Amino acid sequence: MRIAADCVTALAQATKAATADARLKVVRQSLLALPLAAALAGCAFAPEPRLTPHKPDARPAGAPALTALTAGPVKRDNAAIAQDFDYLVFETEGGRRFDQLNKLREPIAVAFLGQRFNEYRPFTRKFVQELAREADIDLFLAETPEQASQAASRVHIRFVSFGEMDISTPDAQCIFLAGAEPFWRIIDDEARYAELAQQISPSEMTVYIPINATPEEVRECLYEEITQALGPQNDLLHLSDSIFNDENSHSRPTPYDLLILKALYDRRLQPLQSRDEVMALLPAILADHHPSGLTSAAMPPLARWKELDSLWNTALSHRNDAEAIAERFNEASAMANQLPAHDYRRLAFEAVSLALHRPANAPEQFAELAERFEAPPFEDPLRAALMRVEQVVALHASARWSEVPAAANGSLDTLARAGRDDRVAELYCSLSSALYSMGRREEALEHGAQCLTWTSYALGEDHPETMKVRGHFTRLQEGL
Numbered sequence: 095m096r097i098a099a100d101c102v103t104a105l106a107q108a109t110k111a112a113t114a115d116a117r118l119k120v121v122r123q124s125l126l127a128l129p130l131a132a133a134l135a136g137c138a139f140a141p142e143p144r145l146t147p148h149k150p151d152a153r154p155a156g157a158p159a160l161t162a163l164t165a166g167p168v169k170r171d172n173a174a175i176a177q178d179f180d181y182l183v184f185e186t187e188g189g190r191r192f193d194q195l196n197k198l199r200e201p202i203a204v205a206f207l208g209q210r211f212n213e214y215r216p217f218t219r220k221f222v223q224e225l226a227r228e229a230d231i232d233l234f235l236a237e238t239p240e241q242a243s244q245a246a247s248r249v250h251i252r253f254v255s256f257g258e259m260d261i262s263t264p265d266a267q268c269i270f271l272a273g274a275e276p277f278w279r280i281i282d283d284e285a286r287y288a289e290l291a292q293q294i295s296p297s298e299m300t301v302y303i304p305i306n307a308t309p310e311e312v313r314e315c316l317y318e319e320i321t322q323a324l325g326p327q328n329d330l331l332h333l334s335d336s337i338f339n340d341e342n343s344h345s346r347p348t349p350y351d352l353l354i355l356k357a358l359y360d361r362r363l364q365p366l367q368s369r370d371e372v373m374a375l376l377p378a379i380l381a382d383h384h385p386s387g388l389t390s391a392a393m394p395p396l397a398r399w400k401e402l403d404s405l406w407n408t409a410l411s412h413r414n415d416a417e418a419i420a421e422r423f424n425e426a427s428a429m430a431n432q433l434p435a436h437d438y439r440r441l442a443f444e445a446v447s448l449a450l451h452r453p454a455n456a457p458e459q460f461a462e463l464a465e466r467f468e469a470p471p472f473e474d475p476l477r478a479a480l481m482r483v484e485q486v487v488a489l490h491a492s493a494r495w496s497e498v499p500a501a502a503n504g505s506l507d508t509l510a511r512a513g514r515d516d517r518v519a520e521l522y523c524s525l526s527s528a529l530y531s532m533g534r535r536e537e538a539l540e541h542g543a544q545c546l547t548w549t550s551y552a553l554g555e556d557h558p559e560t561m562k563v564r565g566h567f568t569r570l571q572e573g574l
Contacts, residue, residue, distance in 0.1 A: 148554025165352035172387035203245035
């Protein structure tokens with residue numbers, strides 16, 4: 095399940111008449127990207143009712159290529175990966191344990207239900223081909239219903255109304271369930287919903303995506319939900335290099351995720367095999383697929399990680415209670431501070447705490463967090479880039495325009511390669527606004543064009559916020 099952001103954040107946007115006060119609202123997906131700051135500031139985003147999806151725009155010309163999907167290697171001992179595999183595959187987010195292996199029978203078809211997803215077919219086809227190749231799964235995008243029916247298993251993709259999704263799963267951006275039923279048939283039937291959620295190795299899975307989702311949200315849902323529908327259904331907070339983590343920094347499957355899938359779909363493991371059999375075979379399977387895990391330095395056990403997971407998720411469940419969110423995160427932060435220095439969750443909770451309190455020196459603190467994520471033992475350029483975005487937002491709030499370019503420019507390629515399109519748009523918009531405020535009008539116009547292009551790609555060319563940015567950009571052109 096991919097967690098939905100509760101609101102959008104305020105972002106400075108250049109205009110002809112008022113540069114500091116105009117704001118572009120960009121949906122914030124990542125918890126490390128800190129949507130809580132906006133939520134606590136009273137920001138609210140009411141998704142517009144729609145009968146058709148937002149029209150996706152082409153990926154911006156000249157954008158750096160997305161990071162290739164590859165399976166491993168990862169900086170993790172195979173024993174630690176085996177422990178993660180156990181919790182990812184044999185336990186659900188709700189804590190239910192399975193005694194049998196949950197994986198789909200091959201060949202597996204990914205199939206669209208209805209015509210509303212046609213514009214996403216090329217994107218999905220490419221992703222499914224990469225996933226099949228790197229995880230060594232007999233997986234393909236079905237071009238016709240007849241082709242889908244010939245597969246042993248199917249992962250269906252279905253749009254649902256925002257109302258259906260918001261009523262039944264208000265904290266989810268999108269979900270997957272066993273079966274192929276229309277969502278409206280199961281949302282009011284709790285027994286049927288629970289039955290579908292507990293099925294093991296079904297022949298049909300369905301990914302449900304709200305029809306008002308932005309193109310970036312659709313792409314992220316397709317990445318994560320197709321991947322998890324194949325078997326790893328749990329989300330674990332301590333997995334810093336994974337989409338199996340509701341912190342949502344990553345939008346695309348990582349080398350770690352593909353390694354888990356490659357182990358799961360090893361031919362030595364069969365659907366409905368007992369957990370004991372699987373865990374006995376897993377060391378040899380991991381040794382074959384991840385030989386570096388036999389000699390790499392073992393990561394110490396992550397003490398109390400499940401308790402931290404629970405605190406994190408409890409905090410998020412108080413989606414309309416800022417005081418309760420802050421209380422739970424403060425409690426979790428105190429626990430995280432007791433973790434070893436190498437555990438990235440210490441930095442994650444520091445970032446959340448910083449977003450909650452936003453002190454006067456927030457730009458300097460976000461810059462320090464970025465530097466710590468860049469350095470050993472983390473060496474995590476994506477999280478460092480996400481911290482730079484927060485540094486830019488804090489600089490903007492303090493009207494420290496001259497410091498924005500240095501903070502923003504180094505992160506654009508990293509975010510674009512990771513598929514964090516909303517954050518790329520945010521940085522370009524911030525750069526345009528800062529440059530305009532410094533009197534550098536030609537450069538402001540250049541970055542304003544990129545702001546519009548990336549906003550359109552992230553939100554859709556017909557999204558109301560895209561149209562607002564287009565209006566701001568037109569006035570900026572006229573002012574020059």
